[in-house]
Amino acid sequence: MFPFRKNGAPGVTWLVVGLGNMGDQYDRTRHNVGFDVIDLLADQLNIPVQRLKFKALTNTAELGGAKVLLMKPVTFMNLSGEAVEQAAAFYKVPPERVIVVSDEVALPPGKLRVRPSGSAGGHNGLKNIIAHLHSDQFPRVRIGVGQKPHPDYDMADWVLGRPQGADRDAVDGAEARAAQAVEAIIKDGVPSAMNRFN
Template sequence: MLFGRNKTSGVEWLLVGLGNPGDKYDNTRHNVGFAAIDQLAEELRVPVQKLKYRSLTQTVELGGAKVLLMKPITYMNLSGEAVGEAARFFKIPADHVLVLSDDVSLPVGKLRIRKGGSAGGHNGLKSIIQHLGTDQFPRVKIGVGEKPHPDYDMADWVLGKFAGEDLKTITQAIQRAGKAAECYIHDGPDQAMNRFNG
C-alpha cells in the first residue's frame, strides 16, 4: 500500500541530514548529518541549494528510487517542522523518511542503522518524532564519540569540531553513511544493518 503517494512528483523517500545552518557550525559533531548529505551530493554531482520546505533540497535518483535530499535550515531543535512539511506535501509515510544524525553514545565513526526508536536525547530526532507523530522512521546514526568527562557541557561537545585522527575517521564515516542510506533505500533495512552496523 503506497498511502496514496503523490504520483506526479514521484518523490518516494526523504533523506534528511540533520545539522545547524551557518558557517560557524560547519565540521561540528552536531552537523555530520549535513556533511553526509553534502558528500552524497558531491558524488552525485548535484547542488543541494533549492530552498523548499524550510530546507535546502535537491531531488536525486538514489538506490533506484526518487529521493528528496534535505538539509533543514530551521536549526536542529525545529528540524521536524521542515521534515513534517515535506512528508505531508509528498505524502511520504514515516518509514520512507530516512534521517542521518550524530550520536554521542557511539564511538567516533561507528554507524548504527535503526528502523525506529526513541530520540535518545537528540533534539533533532525529538522534533521529527513530534511532527511525524511517530518514532517509527529509519535513521543512520553517525558516532561522534562521548563527551570527555561527565561535567563537560553537552552543547559545547556537540558544537565542537573534529580534529586529528577523529577528523580522518569521521570523514570516512560520512562517506559510508551515504552508502548506508543508499543500501537502505535499495535493499531494505535488514541488508543495510548487516552491512553497515559495525
C-alpha cells in the same frame, strides 16, 4: 513504480534528511555530520542541494533506484521536524521512508548505527521529528562522534566542537559509509543495510 502526482511527473518516494545547523560557525562540527552526508551525496550525484523549500535546502535525485528528496533543514536542529513534516505531507511519504542522518554521542567516533525506528535517545533533532511525524517508525543512520571528555564538560560545547586528528579521520570515514548506507536502505531495505553497516 513511482506514485504519480497530479502534474503527471513521478513523485518523490523517499526523504533523506541530514541534521545540522546552518551557518559557517557550525560547519564540520560533530552536530553537523548529517549535513556533511547530504553534501557527500549531492557531490556524488552532481546536484546542488540549495533550493529553499519546506524550510530546508533541497534537491531531488535518483538514489538506489528511487526518486528521493535530499534535505538540510534550515531551522535550528531542535526544530528539524517542521521541515520534515512539510515535505512528508507534500509528497505523501510515510515515516518508514524518511531516512534521518544524525550524530550520536553514545557511539565512539566513526562507528555507524543503522536502525529502523526507535526513541530520540536524547537527540533534540530526532525528538522534534518524532513529534512532528507522530511516529518514531522512521529509519535513521547515526554517526558516532564520541562521548564528551569528562562529566563536567558542557554537552553543547562538545557537539558544537570540531573533531580533530584521529577522531576527524574516523568521522569522515563514517560519513562516507553513511552515504552508502542511505543508498542501501533505499535499495535493499533496512535489515540488509544493518547487516552491512552496523
